[in-house]
Amino acid sequence: MANAGRSGAVSLLLNNRLAAAGVALLALIVAVALLAPVLPLADPNATAPADRLMRPFSPDHLLGTDALGRDILARLVWGTRVSLMVGISATAIAAMVGSAIGLVAGFVGGRIDGLLMRGIDMVMAFPYILLALAIVAVLGPGLLNALYAIAVVNVPFFARNVRGMALGLSRREFVDAARLSGQSGPEVLFAEVLPNVMPVIVVTMSTTVGWMILETAGLSFLGLGAQPPQADLGSMLGEGRKVLFNAPHVSVVPGLMIFVLVMSINLVGDGVRDVLDPRLKSGALARPSARTRVERADAPVATTPAAVLELKGLRTLFGLGGREVAAVRDVDLLIGEGECLGLVGESGSGKSVTAMSIMGLVPSPPGRIGGGAAFFRGRDLFALSDGEIRRMRGSAVAHVFQDPLSTLHPLFTIGDQLIEAIRAHRPLRRRTARQEAADLLALVRIPNPRLRLEAYPHELSGGMRQRVAIAMALANDADLVVADEPTTALDVTVQAEVLTLLNRLRQEKNAAVLFITHDFGVVSALCDRVAVMYAGEIVETGRTEAVLAAPAHPYTRRLVDCVPVLGEPERRLDAIEGRPPPPGALPKGCAFAPRCPSVAPVCREAPVAVRELAAGRTARCLFPLVGAGHV
Amino acid sequence: MIAYVAKRLLAAVPVLFGLTIIVFLIMAMIPGDPATAILGSYATPENVERLNRQLGLDRSLVEQYLVWITNLFHGDFGRSYALNRPVIDEVMERLSATLLLAGTALVLASVLGLLAGVVSAVRQYGWTDRIVTFLVLVGISMPAFWLGLLLILLFAVTWRLFPASGMVAIYGGGGPLDILRHLVLPAVTLAVVATGVIARLTRTAMLEVLRQDYIRTARAKGLRERRVIFRHAFVAALVAVVPVIGIQAGFVLGGAVYVETVFQWPGIGSMLVNAIATRDILLVQGGVLVVAAAYVLFNLAADVVQTLLDPRLR
Numbered sequence: 001m002a003n004a005g006r007s008g009a010v011s012l013l014l015n016n017r018l019a020a021a022g023v024a025l026l027a028l029i030v031a032v033a034l035l036a037p038v039l040p041l042a043d044p045n046a047t048a049p050a051d052r053l054m055r056p057f058s059p060d061h062l063l064g065t066d067a068l069g070r071d072i073l074a075r076l077v078w079g080t081r082v083s084l085m086v087g088i089s090a091t092a093i094a095a096m097v098g099s100a101i102g103l104v105a106g107f108v109g110g111r112i113d114g115l116l117m118r119g120i121d122m123v124m125a126f127p128y129i130l131l132a133l134a135i136v137a138v139l140g141p142g143l144l145n146a147l148y149a150i151a152v153v154n155v156p157f158f159a160r161n162v163r164g165m166a167l168g169l170s171r172r173e174f175v176d177a178a179r180l181s182g183q184s185g186p187e188v189l190f191a192e193v194l195p196n197v198m199p200v201i202v203v204t205m206s207t208t209v210g211w212m213i214l215e216t217a218g219l220s221f222l223g224l225g226a227q228p229p230q231a232d233l234g235s236m237l238g239e240g241r242k243v244l245f246n247a248p249h250v251s252v253v254p255g256l257m258i259f260v261l262v263m264s265i266n267l268v269g270d271g272v273r274d275v276l277d278p279r280l281k282s283g284a285l286a287r288p289s290a291r292t293r294v295e296r297a298d299a300p301v302a303t304t305p306a307a308v309l310e311l312k313g314l315r316t317l318f319g320l321g322g323r324e325v326a327a328v329r330d331v332d333l334l335i336g337e338g339e340c341l342g343l344v345g346e347s348g349s350g351k352s353v354t355a356m357s358i359m360g361l362v363p364s365p366p367g368r369i370g371g372g373a374a375f376f377r378g379r380d381l382f383a384l385s386d387g388e389i390r391r392m393r394g395s396a397v398a399h400v401f402q403d404p405l406s407t408l409h410p411l412f413t414i415g416d417q418l419i420e421a422i423r424a425h426r427p428l429r430r431r432t433a434r435q436e437a438a439d440l441l442a443l444v445r446i447p448n449p450r451l452r453l454e455a456y457p458h459e460l461s462g463g464m465r466q467r468v469a470i471a472m473a474l475a476n477d478a479d480l481v482v483a484d485e486p487t488t489a490l491d492v493t494v495q496a497e498v499l500t501l502l503n504r505l506r507q508e509k510n511a512a513v514l515f516i517t518h519d520f521g522v523v524s525a526l527c528d529r530v531a532v533m534y535a536g537e538i539v540e541t542g543r544t545e546a547v548l549a550a551p552a553h554p555y556t557r558r559l560v561d562c563v564p565v566l567g568e569p570e571r572r573l574d575a576i577e578g579r580p581p582p583p584g585a586l587p588k589g590c591a592f593a594p595r596c597p598s599v600a601p602v603c604r605e606a607p608v609a610v611r612e613l614a615a616g617r618t619a620r621c622l623f624p625l626v627g628a629g630h631v
Numbered sequence: 632m633i634a635y636v637a638k639r640l641l642a643a644v645p646v647l648f649g650l651t652i653i654v655f656l657i658m659a660m661i662p663g664d665p666a667t668a669i670l671g672s673y674a675t676p677e678n679v680e681r682l683n684r685q686l687g688l689d690r691s692l693v694e695q696y697l698v699w700i701t702n703l704f705h706g707d708f709g710r711s712y713a714l715n716r717p718v719i720d721e722v723m724e725r726l727s728a729t730l731l732l733a734g735t736a737l738v739l740a741s742v743l744g745l746l747a748g749v750v751s752a753v754r755q756y757g758w759t760d761r762i763v764t765f766l767v768l769v770g771i772s773m774p775a776f777w778l779g780l781l782l783i784l785l786f787a788v789t790w791r792l793f794p795a796s797g798m799v800a801i802y803g804g805g806g807p808l809d810i811l812r813h814l815v816l817p818a819v820t821l822a823v824v825a826t827g828v829i830a831r832l833t834r835t836a837m838l839e840v841l842r843q844d845y846i847r848t849a850r851a852k853g854l855r856e857r858r859v860i861f862r863h864a865f866v867a868a869l870v871a872v873v874p875v876i877g878i879q880a881g882f883v884l885g886g887a888v889y890v891e892t893v894f895q896w897p898g899i900g901s902m903l904v905n906a907i908a909t910r911d912i913l914l915v916q917g918g919v920l921v922v923a924a925a926y927v928l929f930n931l932a933a934d935v936v937q938t939l940l941d942p943r944l945r
Contacts, residue, residue, distance in 0.1 A: 122649040127926045129885030130903075130919055134654065137907040137915040138661050214774055218889055221776045222904050237777060241893075248784050255777030263772035270768070287755045287841050290856045361847055394853035401851075406844040411866055411941055421852045456942040472852070 019271020025264035033081040042071035044078045045229055053247040066236075066250045067243050075236060076257055082232040083258070086147050086225075087213030091205050093151035094212070098158025099201050105159070106166025107189055117163065120156045128153055129215065136224045143216075143232065146225035150215045154208050161204050165197045206272050210265040217258050233258045288363030291389055292316075292356075294382045297371040305378030308480050308512040309335040309358065313372035316350075316357045318583070319365055325584040326370065327353045329536045332610075333514075335480065340506060340513040342527030342544065344520060344559065346580055350536040351516045355482050358514075359393050376480070395425040398473035400483040404465035408457040414441075414468045415453030421475045440471040444501060463494035470502060480512045487522065499526060520559050524548055529616070532556045535580050535591035538610070542617040550626045552619035555592050590622070598623060635945065636935055643927055650923045651703065655696050658916050708920075709913035713906070718917035722899065726921055729898035731810075732890070733883045735818040737929075740825035740883070741876050745869075747826070748833020753860055755838065763830065770827030775886050779820040779893035786816055796895035817894040821886050825879040832875050836868035843867070870941045877933025881926045 032039070042061075048069035056064040056072075063072040105116040123131065135149035169175055170193065178188045219225040220234030221241075228235070233254045240251030300312040316328040328350040335341045345351045356362045358374045358381065374381040376396060381389065393399075401407040409417060418437035422428060428436070434453065441449035444467040457465055466486060473481050483502065487495040503526050506513050515527055523530050523544060530547050532540040532555065540553040551557040578595040587593055589604040596603065603622055610620045670678055683689050690698075702709070708718035751763040787795035793816050840846065841864050849863040850856075888900035895901065899918045906914040938944045 118649075122646070122653055125646050125650060125927060126653070126919075126923050127881035127885040129882075129888055130922055133888065133903055133907065134657050134915060134919045137903075137910075137912065138657055140910075141907070210772065217774060218776055221774075221889065222892060224904070224907060234776075237774075237780075241780060244780060244783065245788060248780075251777075251780055252784075255774060255780065258774045258777060259772060262774070263768065266768060266772050287752060287838050290850055290859070359851065361851055363842075390853050390855065392853070393851055399848075399851040401844060401848065403844065407848045409845040409849070409863055409867070410943060411870070420854065424853045424855075458943050469848075 016271065016274075018267050019274070022264045022267025022271060025260065026268055029080060029261055029264065030084065032077055033084050036077045036081050039077065041074040041077060044070060044074040044231070046070060053243060053250070055247075056249050056253075063253055064247075064249050066240065067247070072250065072253055075231060076233075076254060079231050079233045079236050079254060080257055080261065082143070082226065082230070083213055083217055083234065083261070086143060086216045086232060087209055090147050090151040090154070090212045090216060091209045093148070094154035094208065095158050095201055095205050097151070098155040098204075099162045099197070101155065102159040102162025102164075103166050103189060103193060103197065106163040106168075107170050107185070107193055109167070109170065113163070113167075116159070120159050123153070124156045126153075129218070132215065132219065133224070136219060141224040141227060143220070143226040143230060146216050146219040149219070150212050153215075154212060157208055158201065158204050161200050162197050165200045166193055169193050169196050203272065206265075206269040210262045210269065213265070214258065214262050233261075288365070291360035291364070291386055292362040293364040293368040294360075295368055295370065296373075296382065299380065299383070300373050302373070302375040302378045302380070304334060305375070307334050307336055307375070308339070308377060309333070309514065310375040310378075311354070311358070311372065312375070314354060314357060314374060315369070315371035316353050316362060316367060317370040318367050320584065323584065324370075327367075327536055327583050328357065330372070331533075331536075331538055333531055333538070333541075335512050335514060338506075338510045338512055339529065340515055340527045342523035342530040343514060343516045343533060344518065344523055344530060345533035346518060348580055348582075349533040350583075351533045352484050353536075354533070355484050355514055355516050358482065359397050359399070360389055361399070391425070394421055394473075394478070395476040396478060397480045397482060398476070398478035400466070400469050400473045400481060400486045402485040403489040404462060404469045405457065405489075407469060408465060410457055413454055413456055414460070415455075418453070418468070418472055418475060421472045425476045436475075437471075440475055441468070443474065443505070444468070444471040446471075461494075462490050463498060466490060466494075466498050467501065470498070470505070474505060474509060474511075477509060478511055480514065481506065482514045482516075484516045485518070486515075488517070488519075495522075502526070520548070520562070532559065535586060536583055537591065537620060538618075539592065539620045540618065542613075546617060552613055552617070552624040552626045553592075553621045554596050554598055554625065556619075557625055590620075598625075632939070632945075635938060639931055639934055643931055646927055647924060650920060650927070651700055652696070654916055654920050654923075655699060658912060659692060659695070661912065703920075708917040711906070711911050711914040713909045713911040713914070718913050721902065721914065722917045722921050725897060725899045725902050725918075726925070728896060729884070729887050729891070729900060729922070730925065732814065732817055732821065732896055732898055733880070733887050735814055736821035736887075737825065737876070737880055737883050739818055739822040740829055740879065743822070744826045744829025745833050745872065747830040748872075749837055749860070749865060749868075751830065751834045752837035752841065760834075763834075767827040767830050770823045771831070773823050773827075775820055775824060776889040776893055778823060779817070779890055782816045782820055783893070813894075813896075817890045817896055820893070821883055821890045824886065825883050828879060828882075829872065829876060833868060833872050836871040837864060839871075840864045840867045866940065870937060873933050873937045873940065874930075877930040880929035880933070884922050884926055884929075 048065070051061070051065050051069040052067055054061050054065040054069075056062065058064055061071050061073070063076065066072055066075070101116055101120070105113040131153045132146075132149040135152055136145055139145035139148065175188060175192050178192045183191070216225055217232060217234030217237070220232050221238040223235075223238055226232045226235040236254040237251050237258070240247075240254065243250055297315075298313065302310055303312070304310050311331050311333040314328055314331040315326055317324045318327050331350075331354050333341065333343075333354075343351045343354065353362060353367070357369060360369075360381075362369075369382055376392070381392075384392075408414065415434065415437055418440060419430065419433045422433045422436055423430075437453060438449040441452055446452055446464060446467055452460075457468070460468065470486070486502070487498050490498060499522060502513075505511075515523070517523060527544050530542065530544050531538050532547075532553065534555050540547065540551065540556045542552075547556060548560055551560050581587060581591055581594070587604065589606055590596070590599075590608045593599045593603045600623065608620050608622055610618050611624070612618050613624060613626065670682060706719050708722065710716070711718050711721055714721055747763050747767070751760045754760045783795040786792045794813055795816070846859060846864055849859045854863070887896075887898060888903060890896065891898045891900035892904055899922055903915060903918045905911075906918065
């Protein structure tokens with residue numbers, strides 16, 4: 001497993017270790033607080049004026065004494081007990097009241113929901129602590145009143161989270177079923193809805209209990225919570241503050257305790273959240289780097305340096321839960337000057353990964369180039385520096401992606417994005433670049449190009465957006481355009497328009513195109529040659545007419561059979577029974593064997609090699625449907 | 632855009648009214664008789680009754696509210712009996728000190744939090760990320776009132792770099808430099824928790840944005856990585872972080888209560904604590920209301936900034 005994968009796992013482990021440390025620390029604090037009555041501690045309230053303000057590590061007083069000569073260690077343990085109790089009680093009250101409001105609002109809905117939530121919004125319109133202060137002002141200072149105040153200001157967090165969940169649940173089938181079976185509203189609420197919102201309540205509790213301990217301590221610190229002789233950590237700190245300058249330990253010690261207590265709770269809360277957030281577990285939030293990592297087992301040399309693009313033995317791997325699987329294996333491809341090559345296959349066949357591997361756009365982690373080479377006019381792209389690759393992206397090799405809504409930046413005008421693409425490679429003045437951008441929009445037949453420069457992507461139709469993306473790819477006269485299903489996300493009529501445009505422009509500009517699609521109909525309209533991919537391998541290549549007329553691989557045959565008239569809705573690939581094998585569980589022999597109508601026992605024994613059927617015609621099949629003579 | 636801001640301002644009006652209702656109701660729940668509280672327990676029943684009539688307490692709650700809100704509109708927040716001066720004067724005098732402190736802390740927290748979050752996301756799982764993540768955890772667990780005392784012990788007592796207290800009033804006094812010297816420790820103390828929250832959220836938002844298709848497009852265009860991170864990714868992440876900065880304004884304004892007490896900063900927070908101790912209810916009412924209104928405006932500003940950043944919201 002590669003470096004990034006390992007450090008990701010280490011970090012998750014570290015996170016877990018931190019959570020474990022939090023649990024241990026918290027358990028220790030709670031245990032000591034619970035055992036306070038039986039521990040051999042001094043009387044926390046016994047004053048001894050002669051022993052006042054003793055330093056820590058004094059005989060008989062490990063943590064020293066306070067201004068009245070009371071033992072700080074004993075007071076600390078008892079104060080922690082009070083603070084914990086108050087924090088937990090406040091959490092329980094807030095959870096109960098808040099959840100009740102949330103449950104009713106979400107479950108009953110309608111005007112009651114509106115009314116309750118407006119009220120919650122109003123409470124949340126106050127700065128958190130301020131509202132607590134106002135409540136204490138009314139109820140009067142005191143630990144119990146501080147507890148109520150903190151509970152009240154935390155009610156909205158529970159109400160909101162629980163309401164969201166209850167609202168979703170109240171529309172689910174099992175709740176309807178319970179209602180129809182004659183259970184009353186409250187019965188359904190308690191029997192069906194409550195158990196399902198429990199996790200939300202627990203998570204909210206684990207994230208708020210730390211604050212609540214902190215805030216009640218804060219109120220006590222201000223003199224509005226615990227009143228003497230009663231003491232919690234906050235009031236100890238507040239009293240200690242009076243002797244801050246001559247005996248700092250009297251206030252530093254209880255403050256440190258609050259800090260350690262809250263931090264241990266936060267550690268546990270973070271751990272809980274990490275465990276409950278599946279995105280973190282799968283590493284999906286890992287940040288992809290600027291370029292696919294290259295760690296090749298082999299680096300072949302170019303055999304056709306004149307070609308615009310030559311792939312030799314390309315192998316792209318993905319880290320999946322501690323294991324690495326090859327999404328693309330031993331892919332060889334050749335694209336000549338101004339040629340359009342169609343790369344065809346079902347989703348998951350590895351065609352996009354192949355295309356994104358060329359310029360290092362496969363996210364790393366989890367992906368990496370594990371072997372082979374991609375040559376651009378004979379230069380090994382995988383051996384270039386990051387800077388060299390960056391300078392080629394968008395100038396020598398441009399990309400058009402599938403969904404133009406998600407691939408254009410939502411916050412910048414298309415003018416800004418086009419100008420940026422131009423100026424990334426040519427040191428033009430902004431005004432000149434702007435003129436060029438308008439010309440590009442005119443080139444892709446967007447009406448009122450100057451005006452459209454000011455538009456944001458969301459203000460354009462899907463077809464228009466994809467024209468903008470094409471314009472961007474053409475901005476620097478790229479030699480090769482990689483188009484990854486550029487029409488799949490579009491309406492059928494728009495698809496045909498965009499395809500026609502793309503075809504015209506590539507001929508005008510004499511750009512080579514690698515066109516990725518799952519649609520043989522599109523291939524026949526656009527591509528000079530075609531390569532068919534299945535389960536990460538190329539299974540057939542040839543001139544488009546030849547392959548369409550007489551497919552050699554049984555898989556290609558199936559794909560071609562599914563071709564409808566150009567422009568009809570999709571779902572033709574569903575016509576092949578079964579699914580392609582996942583990259584982690586390939587069969588020993590031919591990957592298509594499980595779905596092949598003409599499979600023989602020998603097909604399952606060993607991987608099948610590519611065979612050349614005729615010049616420029618290959619198939620990865622032991623029993624090609626056409627013999628060498630037929631091509 | 633101006634129309635949008637006007638619309639948002641208009642939408643804030645019912646929220647402000649809601650605030651007055653809640654504050655009024657909380658104060659109306661005060662147990663006991665305010666007149667007795669003011670006159671003391673030895674007051675004669677006749678005097679109590681007269682004062683009640685004077686204060687309008689013999690009328691219905693709705694009438695009382697209407698009288699009260701009308702007075703608010705005329706800038707009459709009542710009179711502080713402990714200070715024996717109009718509440719509005721005292722509150723307005725202290726509001727500028729609180730806004731200076733909270734504003735500085737919020738700017739400090741935003742700048743540091745955003746920076747730390749971006750660095751942490753870009754160096755995900757690296758040492759920088761781990762250190763930032765740990766510091767964030769320490770920051771959000773830190774009791775501000777304790778941190779303030781520690782900073783006083785270190786910077787004011789041991790090293791004598793900054794004053795521990797002694798900020799008297801914003802106007803007059805020793806000029807901007809003196810204000811700045813007094814501002815450093817409280818502003819840092821107040822900023823710590825908000826910095827942690829903003830850094831944490833920025834990190835998550837950046838990681839989320841960096842996985843988006845448009846970041847791949849930016850890289851496919853051949854942009855420098857610096858530009859991809861600080862223009863394409865950061866601006867998009869900012870859209871998610873700005874509302875949280877608005878919410879943090881509330882925590883900073885609230886946290887000012889502790890920090891002002893610790894550093895004896897002449898703001899609304901320390902005023903409120905004293906007012907509660909002396910049960911100066913009208914002063915509490917006025918202070919809470921004004922700070923809550925300031926919070927509403929902070930959130931409004933955050934909304935407007937978010938809309939400026941994201942054309943889809945317009």
